[in-house]
Amino acid sequence: MSNHQDVIRRLQRANDSKIVLLVADGLGGLPKEPGGKTELETAKTPNLDKLTKRGVCGLSHPVFPGIAPGSGPGHLGLFGYDPLKYEIGRGVLEALGIDFDLGPNDVAIRGNFCTVDESGVITDRRAGRIASDIGAKLCEKLDKIELPGVEVFVKPVKEYRLVIVLRGAGLGGNIPDTDPQKTGVPPHDPKAADSDSEKTADLLRQFVAKAKEVLKDDAPANMFTMRGIDKKPPVPTFEEVYGTRAAAIAVYPMYRGLARLVGMDVLDAGQTLDDQMERLKASWDDHDFFFVHFKYTDSTGEDGNFDAKVEKTEQVDGCIPAIEALGPDVIVVTGDHSTPSKMKSHSWHPVPTLLAAENCRFDAVDTFGEANCLAGGLGQFEAKYLMPMAMAHAGRLEKFGA
Amino acid sequence: MSNHQDVIRRLQRANDSKIVLLVADGLGGLPKEPGGKTELETAKTPNLDKLTKRGVCGLSHPVFPGIAPGSGPGHLGLFGYDPLKYEIGRGVLEALGIDFDLGPNDVAIRGNFCTVDESGVITDRRAGRIASDIGAKLCEKLDKIELPGVEVFVKPVKEYRLVIVLRGAGLGGNIPDTDPQKTGVPPHDPKAADSDSEKTADLLRQFVAKAKEVLKDDAPANMFTMRGIDKKPPVPTFEEVYGTRAAAIAVYPMYRGLARLVGMDVLDAGQTLDDQMERLKASWDDHDFFFVHFKYTDSTGEDGNFDAKVEKTEQVDGCIPAIEALGPDVIVVTGDHSTPSKMKSHSWHPVPTLLAAENCRFDAVDTFGEANCLAGGLGQFEAKYLMPMAMAHAGRLEKFGA
Incomplete structure (x- = not known):
């Protein structure tokens, strides 16, 4: 029986669409108390909110419900690799x-x-x-x-x-x-x-x-x-699975490493989100898929600093216009896991996810946040299905079977 | 480890209940623009809406999120056969x-x-x-x-x-x-x-x-x-899996063929939905399970004709009283996939599903449509679990384990 990635591999087709996957590391959070707002819900995110209106939202489980993943499985899941099948040591x-x-x-x-x-x-x-x-x-x-x-x-x-x-x-x-x-x-x-x-x-x-x-x-x-x-495991490359020329624009070494492991081109990302946006623009014509990684939503969460995580989330919001200006066919904004500042650690809580594209089944979500995503059209899903959905919305998948 | 179908096979028990599965091919759709209504949401469907009030709704994924299925895997999933396990060529x-x-x-x-x-x-x-x-x-x-x-x-x-x-x-x-x-x-x-x-x-x-x-x-x-x-693959029959005497009432050859592949009795369906309703009534006593297939919600979607799809959806609605008059224990109304007229093709969007039976956990959905189904009691589920749910609501499944 085929696994989901084998199916994608068979169905992928090339076109000239562009997909941007913006990962705000540890994006999901928790309210401090019942009735309160999470970091993301507290943050002013006018650009993300606007994007929800022409998109579809949901919550992703990086591995399965209850599992707090490390950055490795968190990202493998986002890249569409079953994190239970491919376990990669952090040393690697x-x-x-x-x-x-x-x-x-x-x-x-x-x-x-x-x-x-x-x-x-x-x-x-x-x-x-x-x-x-x-x-x-x-x-x-x-x-x-x-x-x-x-x-x-x-x-x-x-x-x-x-x-x-x-x-x-x-x-x-x-x-x-x-x-x-x-x-x-x-x-x-x-x-x-x-x-x-x-x-x-x-x-x-x-x-x-x-x-x-x-x-x-x-x-x-x-x-x-x-x-x-x-040791380094043998994984199929991103190009083999999706047929895309993928670029990684990540500042931190581990995320660059993970992108390299799946065969992405790892570009010089500079040091700041602005640098990353410049790199994105400069490399737009040479790639179809762009993985942009932002670390500080996670590190502020790990530090237990609610306000700093709010601020970093707003910084992520600030880069959305630069991405939209390039006219991507699909924009996905999500995290590799939740890092609630209340817990000062990665957690198992599902991750707010936003996908905007022409052929979305638009939902009623008009503000990007955990509670709203719960009512979103993507529902709750395993992160490994995010790439199939991004590929589908980009018109990059053939029909399965006759 | 048992797959879900092996479990059903072990748990099935006979009773005198009747199940009707009405498949409006390509039922799911898309609004033309953010904030708009889908074909199903636009259609006047008083009978389906009434049925939702004594039923439970949800959205089914024919294969997995992101996959637009052909009619073969779409129907296999509805019949409870894992479409990743049983791949059937269209020629067959x-x-x-x-x-x-x-x-x-x-x-x-x-x-x-x-x-x-x-x-x-x-x-x-x-x-x-x-x-x-x-x-x-x-x-x-x-x-x-x-x-x-x-x-x-x-x-x-x-x-x-x-x-x-x-x-x-x-x-x-x-x-x-x-x-x-x-x-x-x-x-x-x-x-x-x-x-x-x-x-x-x-x-x-x-x-x-x-x-x-x-x-x-x-x-x-x-x-x-x-x-x-x-070539024709070896699949267990519907009777082996579910213990039901199943009848297919489908006008189009391919759907008759698919029903025959899983061992259903393929009845003379005539040419119209009215013919099909007459055949349903005439064969009511001889079968326990009835698969009724309506093609035109798909073909109008494929043609990109939003209004025609609305009209065909209303036609489906019109046959509900004839089904209800027979007093089935379980009525399921769904599609084998979505065919948004906006896309003129099968799509990956999950399919609105309605199940009405005495022992439903009724939900708040009171109008049949994609956005409402998102809040329905069935949630989002893989289509292969629809038959287990229909069987359960028909009292046709023993408890699993002691």
């Missing part, structure tokens, strides 16, 4: 995001510098958010560590974040995070979750022991935790 | 619809007579919609063509439509349509998509070459295109 994404050329024998790991006390217990999970240049210097030191029989790469990402890659034959990638997700305890020991990964776990234990020596005088960044240890 | 449906007794060695093909110019380029994809008697005479001529090692059957369907069947051992049916779906180009050459179908493709190329000679003086019907080339 992070490595792709710094243009590290991951090969099939590589195990990639996301590292976070942290502070540990003399007994090895974590006192700061982000090492006081050290500056990027300090992180880079520490990575240079760690990069010199040698392990028997494999190559070791240690690369800085940004601030306290780094990537570690082990390259060599026979390395499994099935090792749980060593990040305990809290302070007051030491990092976990790297332990293999299957027999194929025993060699990798053993090498990582050696690596940690050597790193402890290397970093011993570098507090607050005198240790690191490891997350998302994994 | 068309052959079944003219009472052609398809066997396991048969490859069936839907043909459309078309007009080609002296260079073989299509100038009219439907050969000026020639009258049925002309089509029948041309089929008689083509039926005489002989090919080495196989039997060839060529039968008229209606107007410009015909069925071609090749019967013989070792014939695969995996050959893409030769219909290019547009004028200004010649029909495609029959080409095998797998090695099992090479022999079939070769025979079809010979058949086309001979037919070109046979039809050379028969413009506007001087060639044909081929679609839906396929």
Whole structure:
């Protein structure tokens, strides 16, 4: 039996339509109390509201109801890849995001510098958010560590974040995070979750022991935790599935990495949403599909800063006219998951979604927000169906069957 | 793991209830502009509206969000067969619809007579919609063509439509349509998509070459295109799955064919909805389940004629009292897909659905239309769950598990 992506692959047809997918990371939120408004509902979003009037709204479940996804599955779902079928370690994404050329024998790991006390217990999970240049210097030191029989790469990402890659034959990638997700305890020991990964776990234990020596005088960044240890999975490319020339305009490395994983062209996005809009305009003729990613609705949510998330949401609203001016056939505005500032974390709540196109079945929603989206014509749906709907509205799908 | 149909098969129980499934083909539509009404919302439907008051409404996705189905998968879904599991070529449906007794060695093909110019380029994809008697005479001529090692059957369907069947051992049916779906180009050459179908493709190329000679003086019907080339798949019968004695009352061949494929008794339906209502009444005692098909909501939509579709929808409304007079336990009114006149084609938009029965959880919907169905008690659902719901409301399903 065909899965939904196989079906899309068979039905896709080319035309000269343009699709813009604007992802406001962590867009969905929560009201502070019953009867209150969410961040999105509080924000003044005249442009998005106007767009709802010629569009159709709904709420998407990134994976399935109750599941709070990480950014990886959140985005895979938006890109139309079943996040239960394609599980991608965060280390892999992070490595792709710094243009590290991951090969099939590589195990990639996301590292976070942290502070540990003399007994090895974590006192700061982000090492006081050290500056990027300090992180880079520490990575240079760690990069010199040698392990028997494999190559070791240690690369800085940004601030306290780094990537570690082990390259060599026979390395499994099935090792749980060593990040305990809290302070007051030491990092976990790297332990293999299957027999194929025993060699990798053993090498990582050696690596940690050597790193402890290397970093011993570098507090607050005198240790690191490891997350998302994994190998790169084989995924069909965006072009294979959808037949579109897709471009990613994302500032943050991980989102660039995820876009690269599915074969999008990753463009220079600059640093701001204005930069991104300029890039969108400049690359308009060369691509059919544009993934534009905005990080700060998520990070303000993670910080628990309701007002800042409102402000960042308004910033997203502000870029809509620039997108509309280009005359896309389909505009989709959504998030990869909810990040309610009330919870300071990703959540499972379905994500407000807006799709505007000529052949929408217009609904009564006239303001973009969670409560209104609940009454929208898209209903509640699994995020993996968003791309089929965008493709359909762009006239890019043939009829299924006779 | 059981699929939904296996579960139904285990749970079905007989009683003396009657279920009527009235399919207004292509029922769903679109408003012409934001804030406007769809065809169904524009139509005066007092009988359907009355039915909503003792029923429950919703919107069904024939396949999954974004997919515009052909009539085959559209109806399979309504009949409770997963359209991703059972893919049926249009040629097979068309052959079944003219009472052609398809066997396991048969490859069936839907043909459309078309007009080609002296260079073989299509100038009219439907050969000026020639009258049925002309089509029948041309089929008689083509039926005489002989090919080495196989039997060839060529039968008229209606107007410009015909069925071609090749019967013989070792014939695969995996050959893409030769219909290019547009004028200004010649029909495609029959080409095998797998090695099992090479022999079939070769025979079809010979058949086309001979037919070109046979039809050379028969413009506007001087060639044909081929679609839906396929063999008959093995599907469980309606009686096996649901335990009902099912009757199909459909005027158009393809829908009769689809009903026959799932093992329904195909009754003489006459030509009009009134004829169909008479047949329904006459056969009431002999069956438990009645599939009544009305084509013209689709064909007017395909023609892009909003007003005509409104009128045909009102005609559907007009037959409701005749159905209600028979006292069915469950009435379902829906479509196999949407056909918005704005798009002149099948579309992916979910289909308004109404189910009336004694044990409905009645909802607030009091007028049958797309926007109202959005707030209906059935919500948005995959069409394959409609039959389980009809069966449940008819008291024909045991409890699942203890």
